[in-house]
Amino acid sequence: DAGITQSPRHKVTETGTPVTLRCHQTENHRYMYWYRQDPGHGLRLIHYSYGVKDTDKGEVSDGYSVSRSKTEDFLLTLESATSSQTSVYFCAISEGTSGKNIQYFGAGTRLSVL
Amino acid sequence: RKEVEQDPGPFNVPEGATVAFNCTYSNSASQSFFWYRQDCRKEPKLLMSVYSSGNEDGRFTAQLNRASQYISLLIRDSKLSDSATYLCVWGLYNFNKFYFGSGTKLNVKP
Numbered sequence: 439d440a441g442i443t444q445s446p447r448h449k450v451t452e453t454g455t456p457v458t459l460r461c462h463q464t465e466n467h468r469y470m471y472w473y474r475q476d477p478g479h480g481l482r483l484i485h486y487s488y489g490v491k492d493t494d495k496g497e498v499s500d501g502y503s504v505s506r507s508k509t510e511d512f513l514l515t516l517e518s519a520t521s522s523q524t525s526v527y528f529c530a531i532s533e534g535t536s537g538k539n540i541q542y543f544g545a546g547t548r549l550s551v552l
Numbered sequence: 553r554k555e556v557e558q559d560p561g562p563f564n565v566p567e568g569a570t571v572a573f574n575c576t577y578s579n580s581a582s583q584s585f586f587w588y589r590q591d592c593r594k595e596p597k598l599l600m601s602v603y604s605s606g607n608e609d610g611r612f613t614a615q616l617n618r619a620s621q622y623i624s625l626l627i628r629d630s631k632l633s634d635s636a637t638y639l640c641v642w643g644l645y646n647f648n649k650f651y652f653g654s655g656t657k658l659n660v661k662p
Contacts, residue, residue, distance in 0.1 A: 478654060
């Protein structure tokens with residue numbers, strides 16, 4: 439299994455509170471991603487990173503911010519959580535070289551915003 | 553139009569059956585293709601990459617048709633343990649971005 443750890447694995451929070459999810463990898467892969475998965479929508483990209491301090495938006499980035507200060511850590515922050523952000527969040531990593539751009543996923547974080 | 557379209561199913565098949573899923577993609581610049589498997593309440597896991605020439609891994613065969621922009625997955629001799637959701641994925645090398653289908657649910661019954 440790829441060395442990806444997400445924390446926390448489960449979280450319940452209230453509307454309006456800030457929430458930070460952490461993704462930690464031990465593979466030294468260049469690319470890291472945050473997705474959310476909701477019924478009927480599949481996996482949707484929130485933000486991704488292509489190196490330390492290099493990040494870009496995905497298709498559903500509103501209400502989310504990210505930071506990557508070290509190769510191994512990619513943080514996802516919900517500045518002020520809303521009920522629409524209740525979802526399962528997956529972190530993924532990719533080596534990033536041509537022919538080896540397979541993604542590997544963490545176990546996910548189940549977030550409930552009440 | 554969605555980047556990736558899949559029939560959500562469920563496909564309910566008996567053990568030992570052969571089942572096939574198709575997936576269409578919208579971007580002709582797509583460069584890499586994959587099938588992932590996702591069990592209930594678990595993370596997606598790579599099942600197989602899909603190559604232009606088609607590829608086989610045991611009971612699983614994947615095909616790519618660039619002209620019609622679809623990929624397929626064939627599962628022979630279905631096992632109970634094959635019950636899962638199968639996600640179709642395509643990616644762009646240059647941007648290392650990936651696009652996922654919503655998945656096709658397979659139920660293999662005794």
